[in-house]
Amino acid sequence: MTTLRLGTRRSALATTQSRWVADRLTDLGHEVELVEITTEGDRSGALLTTIGGTGVFVSAIREALHDGRIDVAVHSLKDLPTAPDPELVLAAVPLREDSRDVLVARDGLTLGELPVGSVVGTGSPRRASQLAALGLGLDIRPIRGNVDTRIRFVTSGELDAVVLAQAGLARLGRLAEATEVIDPIQVLPAPGQGALAVECRADRADVVAAVSALDDADTRTCVIAERSLLSTLEAGCTAPVGALAEVVEGDDGLELSLRAFAGSEDGSLELRRSLVGSYTEPESLGARLAQILLEDGAADLTTTTAIGAVAPTPDRAPHRSEHVS
Incomplete structure (x- = not known):
């Protein structure tokens, strides 16, 4: 096989992730060349919710795959649309980094230590919704x-804290800058967060065979469940969504535990549900939990408040919701 041309976004995190994949392929005896591609999300400074969100970081790279300008594409899996592209194949989902979110706050503070009215930055409606639902009075x-x-928003004093993905900081070697790893009980991650997606053209069996060696079975199973939930909810739910699947030991062997969140962006409404199912049927598990959310009201949830437009009142108690198990 000739040199594998691996397409990547130009950001430091994207190229770091892509170099990691390239290094693994090199270890397997392949020559790899990184090809930098600018996506719509890179060109625009607007919030993702205003430029479409889904697919803005992957479309240009996928076009390069279709055109034959690259052989392999590396994405953050949470950026990948749930609708399949029939001409492409998800050849590998490598071992997942920690999927949790982290807080980077002034003075080493944690979420619980931030004073009422503290200004917290995030570009994610999912994070905004769950942070608001905690009732901590954050702006x-x-x-x-x-x-x-x-x-830099934090170190310059412009914000008191920001919330980021732990996986990104870990891959950049900057995990020490996090002041708290946020428990998923408080803030569930985005479906697929912490995982990478390595795509190839379906008609390139040689490339698919080379890349598939990087696949991690447990990671793929978990993200299939999470993305199945997201895909099912998209038909009737525009609210922020979080999901986390984990492999657990059941009475009869391995099982899959899936937790999910859907809510309004201002945190005034939230649904948290969980379900355990077969390890071998992750897609079914995700769809079933999504259906539970829809039946319990997720279909009626809408983004009721713009991010930061209304801060929760300081005396608001944390919202309680039941779980399905």
Whole structure:
């Protein structure tokens, strides 16, 4: 096989992730060349919710795959649309980094230590919704930018804290800058967060065979469940969504535990549900839990408040919701 041309976004995090994949392929005896591609999400400084969100970081890279300008594409899996592209194949989902979110706050503070009215930045409606639902009286503001830019908001004093993905900081070697790893009980991650997606053209059996060696079975199973839930909810739910699947030991062997969140962006409404199912049927598990959410009201949830438009009142008690198990 000739040199594998691996397409990547130009950001520091994207190229770091892509170099990691390239190094693994090199270890397997393949020659790899990184090809940098600018996506719509990279060109625009607008909030993702205003430029479409889904697919803005992957469309240009997928076009390069279709055109034959690259052989392999590396994405953050949470950026990948749930609708399949029949001409492409998800050849590998490598071992997942920690999927949790982290807080980077002034003075080493944790979420519980931030004073009422503290200004917290995030570009994610999912994070904004769950942070608001905690009832901590935080002033949640929308932000864009790479990891450097977001952390600089805190070090410059413009914001009191930002919430980021732990996986990104870990891959950049900056995990020490996090002041708290946020428990998923408080904030569930995005479906697929912490995982990478390695795509190839379906008609390139040689490339698919080379890349599939990087696949991690447990990671793929978990993200299939999470993305199945997201895909099912998209038909009738525009609310922020979080999901986390984990492999657990059941009475008869391995099982899959899936937790999910859907809510309004201002945190006034939230649904948290969980379900355990067969390890071998992750897609069914995700769809069933999504159906439970829809039946319990997720279909009626809408983004009722713009990020930061209304801060929760300081005396508001944390919202309680039941779980399905």
